[in-house]
Structure formats: structure tokens, C-alpha cells
Amino acid sequence: MRRFETTTVGSLLIAALLAAPFSLIFSAPARAEEEKKVKSELHKKMELIDEGMKKLKRTLRKSDENPDSLKLIGEIIDNAKLCRDMTPTQADKLKDPERKKFLEEYRASMDKLLSTMELMKKAVAAGDNEKAKELRSQLKDMEDEGHDKFMVSEERDKAKAKDKDAK
Numbered sequence: 001m002r003r004f005e006t007t008t009v010g011s012l013l014i015a016a017l018l019a020a021p022f023s024l025i026f027s028a029p030a031r032a033e034e035e036k037k038v039k040s041e042l043h044k045k046m047e048l049i050d051e052g053m054k055k056l057k058r059t060l061r062k063s064d065e066n067p068d069s070l071k072l073i074g075e076i077i078d079n080a081k082l083c084r085d086m087t088p089t090q091a092d093k094l095k096d097p098e099r100k101k102f103l104e105e106y107r108a109s110m111d112k113l114l115s116t117m118e119l120m121k122k123a124v125a126a127g128d129n130e131k132a133k134e135l136r137s138q139l140k141d142m143e144d145e146g147h148d149k150f151m152v153s154e155e156r157d158k159a160k161a162k163d164k165d166a167k
């Protein structure tokens with residue numbers, strides 16, 4: 001009987017050890033797949049804007065990098081125009097007339113974002129890097145306001161934690 005118990009416990013241990021690496025191998029792609037599923041097209045475009053804004057933080061410090069800054073701003077504007085015409089995930093949780101109002105306000109905020117981006121482009125083209133840096137910081141504030149108002153709340157909390165060093 002004792003021998004039987006020892007063998008059973010031993011077999012269970014071996015099974016658990018063998019199963020562990022399999023769960024590690026299979027759970028990582030499953031998690032990545034899940035992340036892919038929840039990312040909306042708007043989310044992906046916003047991530048491209050985010051990458052550009054982070055690079056801009058560095059390039060705006062030096063006026064000899066203004067050609068790079070102008071290229072980055074051009075790409076950011078192109079992506080922001082696409083975002084403006086997309087529909088935030090949160091809108092699907094609403095019904096008219098709230099949904100309509102939500103979308104109008106979203107588009108108005110994106111228009112404000114775009115006009116500030118155009119001002120930043122003009123400032124760089126005129127060699128006024130101090131003004132461009134100030135406008136970049138205003139854009140980061142608009143990002144916070146936009147996310148507070150238009151993003152699904154769980155996603156917003158994650159985004160805030162990630163973005164705390166990018167100001």
C-alpha cells in the first residue's frame with residue numbers, strides 16, 4: 001500500500017513537471033492572440049501617433065533635426081486624420097441620441113488636436129522650436145482629456161499607467 005502511494009505521488013509529480021513547459025509554450029501565443037483581438041483599428045493608429053510623439057520629444061530639442069521633426073509631424077497628422085473619421089469602441093455601448101452627441105464631440109476634439117498639430121508644424125518650419133515644444137506639451141494634455149472622455153474605462157487606466165513617462 002505504501003509503495004502504491006509513493007508511486008502514485010511520484011507519477012503525479014512527473015506529470016506536473018512535464019505539463020508545466022507545455023503551458024508556458026502555449027499560453028504566450030494565446031495571450032498575444034487575445035491582445036490582437038481587442039485592439040481596434042483606432043487603437044493601432046493611435047499607437048502610431050504615440051510613437052511619433054515620443055520621437056518628436058527628442059528631435060524638437062535640436063533645430064538641426066527639424067527636417068526629421070517635420071517628417072514626423074506629417075506622419076502624425078496623416079494618422080490623426082484617419083483617427084478622426086474612425087469610431088471609438090465606447091460609442092458601441094451608447095444609443096442615439098447619446099451616441100450621436102458622443103461622436104460629434106469626439107470629432108470636434110480630434111479637429112482641435114489636428115489644428116494644434118498644424119500650428120506645431122508651422123512653428124518648426126519657422127525654426128521656433130520653443131513654441132513647437134510648448135505645442136507638443138499642449139497636445140499631450142489634449143490626449144489626456146480625450147482619453148478621459150472617449151476611451152473605454154478599463155483601457156484608459158492601462159493607457160495612463162503606460163504613458164506616465166512620455167510627457
Ligand code: HEM
Pocket residue numbers: 040041042043046047049050053087088089090106107109110113139140142143144146147150151152155158159160162
Ligand atoms: C497626441 C495625442 C494622442 C496620443 C499620443 C494618443 C495615443 C493613444 C494610444 C497609444 C492609444 C491606445 C491605448 C494605449 O495607450 O494603449 C489610444 C487610444 C485611444 N485614443 Fe488616443 N491619443 C491621443 C489623442 C487622443 C484624442 C485627442 C482623443 C479623443 C478626441 C483620443 C481618443 C482615443 C480613444 C477613444 C482610444 C481608444 C481606441 C478605441 O476606442 O477603440 N486620443 N490613444
